[in-house]
Amino acid sequence: MKKVLFIFAAVLFVLVGCGSNEKTSDDEVVKEQPDVQDDQQKQVDEEGFLKETDDPMEAGNKNNGIEVFNDEWDYTYLIKDWYSNDDTDEDGFNYIDFDGYKVKFSIALLEDTEEKNVIGVFAETLNDTDKTVQYNMDMELITDKQEQAQTDDMYGIGNSKPGIKTKGFVKVDLEYEVPESFKVTFEPPWDDEDEFNETIGEPIESEFTKE
Known part of the structure; x- marks a missing residue:
């Protein structure tokens, strides 16, 4: 019985971990750092070089x-x-x-x-x-x-x-x-x-x- 509970807990942990990763999308990262990215756009060209x-x-x-x-x-x-x-x-x-x-x-x-x-x-x-x-x-x-x-x-x-x-x-x-x-x-x-x-x-x- 203890072995079954342990396996169930492990599976639950993996599912929770996967769910948390799915919540962190690229869009959310961009929203958290708009000033940095906007500033970089002003300083460099499309290839990343100074304008x-x-x-x-x-x-x-x-x-x-x-x-x-x-x-x-x-x-x-x-x-x-x-x-x-x-x-x-x-x-x-x-x-x-x-x-x-x-x-x-x-x-x-x-x-x-x-x-x-x-x-x-x-x-x-x-x-x-x-x-x-x-x-x-x-x-x-x-x-x-x-x-x-x-x-x-x-x-x-x-x-x-x-x-x-x-x-x-x-x-x-x-x-x-x-x-x-x-x-x-x-x-x-x-x-x-x-x-x-x-x-x-x-x-x-x-x-x-x-x-």
């Missing part, structure tokens, strides 16, 4: 979840943080107008392959003037870490005829600590067909703070 692009405006939209930017010179940068001010829109973009030459841009803290910090600017311009315009997006930064830095001469936005849009990327290499904020002076573009390279508009000053 990357060589399009400056895709990289410059902070809501795209892009982690890596590859520039036209085949250099790679990790996007670490963003800089903004009161005029920055929800996607991270800012707008300046040099007498009809319009610039849409965002500013990010980047890290290059040598783990050096870089201020990167992703930009798109619209030449709404009647001139052929050259714009390098030359600018000078004065950081809260007492560093004065300028854009890399290798980079620039480029030349555009009236009515033309252009995209580009420029960067400022940092020699000291990562700034929490900085003041920046944007130099204006110039008339590329003018003998004396007459500038279009005046320098524009602004200030940005790390988010």
Whole structure:
């Protein structure tokens, strides 16, 4: 009789165990960890790699979840943080107008392959003037870490005829600590067909703070 009871108890234990396993479905696991999975979707692509692009405006939209930017010179940068001010829109973009030459841009803290910090600017311009315009997006930064830095001469936005849009990327290499904020002076573009390279508009000053 004891042997029969023991066998019955063992069978009951196995059935209970199987029942408990059936209750833990994949759907329930997903429901318990929605934040983790949603976050992973923002950080990686369908194959599990960090999201990357060589399009400056895709990289410059902070809501795209892009982690890596590859520039036209085949250099790679990790996007670490963003800089903004009161005029920055929800996607991270800012707008300046040099007498009809319009610039849409965002500013990010980047890290290059040598783990050096870089201020990167992703930009798109619209030449709404009647001139052929050259714009390098030359600018000078004065950081809260007492560093004065300028854009890399290798980079620039480029030349555009009236009515033309252009995209580009420029960067400022940092020699000291990562700034929490900085003041920046944007130099204006110039008339590329003018003998004396007459500038279009005046320098524009602004200030940005790390988010």
